[in-house]
Amino acid sequence: MTKRLLAVVVVALGASAALAAGPAPPKGTVSINLPGDAGFGFKPGPGVESAQRYCLTCHSSAYVSTQPVLTKAQWTAEVTKMKAAYGAQIPDDQVAPIADYLTTAYGKPG
């Protein structure tokens, strides 16, 4: 019905070699493949290109879509925080367009 796992777990060396004497400390390499943003994306709408360009650098669109309905003032505060506190490379003239996009696309339930 659906693909079972996102990724394969590879235990290269003895990570699972816990002995009867008791659990052993980890040894060797463990590798995973994270899914990235597969299946996620911003809703279409005016300004979506800017949101894609500057927000998705650091995090998936689910950071936006799972928020409660926020006002334009709240979205503006979030975009400003991303720029000022988290170092997002959002040009000054893109803060308002991104906040407008988020308010229009995510400003009502659903």
Add this chain to the structure above:
Amino acid sequence: MDRARFLVSAGAALGATAFPGIAGAQATVTLPMQNGLRPLVAFPQKRPLILLTPRPPQLETPMAVFDEGVFTPNDAFYVRWHLANIPQSVDASTHRIAVDGAVQRPLSLSIDDLAKMPTVEVAAVNQCSGNSRGLFSPRVAGGQWDNGAMGNARWTGVRLRDILDRAGLAASAKQVQFNGLETPVLPTTPDFKKSLDVDVARGDDVIVAYLMNGAPMPILNGYPVRLVVPGWYATYWVKMLSDITVLDHVDDNFWMKTAYRIPDAPHANVAPGSTGFATMPINKMDVRSFVTNIADGASLKAGTTVLRGIAFDGGSGIRRVELSTDGGTTWRDAALEQDYGKYSFRRWNTRWEARPGSYTLAVRATANDGSVQTSTPIWNPSGYMLNTIGTYKVTVV
């Protein structure tokens, strides 16, 4: 708060419609909050969990998992990362922890070095500072968790104090800072580092753990080694620990000075919308309890019913758990099950002669330090430390 808790839509139909491109999305869950639809997805080394965000990964444990036993299985343990550059391949055999800063002898420790030091084990709850943020009223922005950003495990490793003593703290030592292998995507984003005062870092129960429930921990929980700070919120439990730096000053990095701050007020509680209050770094957990075998909105058959759940606090231990079947008007004592230590989940149970009708169950815990849950919700702008008494509407037929 009205909670249509945990409506699981099993099968591919709804999941495929709601989240078409997500491999492994086997079902969806609707959490009791606006925009609460989530896919259940199996990430590497994990069973299907409630997916909050895929990048950085944030996965929530379904409440029913906590009914399986007092310890949360590693493959069901919640996941929370801050920065998207997470190593996806880690070699425990070459991993090193650098110990430096205000010390007499800088160290570079391997896992084997740790394994040769005295081994300690502690059962402890790891809970995200923002667990239950989605239940705040009024709502706040941030990671929108229900109650599943927590878990309880047996952590095995060495005392941080033993490591610090081996390095020898300089007289000027004030705080100990921890860094792990996760790094920011952009060089302008502050790297995730957390610090503890020296007296906290030297506590009996703070450990550098390399086993979780007796096994190597999943990569998403910090393989091969993480900090464990029993009783304190999980923000301090740095994963893939790589650097222990002793500071001669109070850490002023972003993640201490600006983020993870709570109002300097009892239970981090201020009036909704407040600004300008004094703040402090988040620290010990407040007391909480949950019903684990009956979900909000459940329908039960009349007769003798066992109600079961968990309780925990910030390290004094649980003294008492009470259950109400009338929304908190009257209370009865529940029986406390085996004690795995003051930092662990404490399971409780009680019998209820359920007669047909509609009921609001409520559970409240009292800790050994006297703190008790109340029905008055707290609020703070970051959505930290919610511990209001939980209620569960049930119908008995």
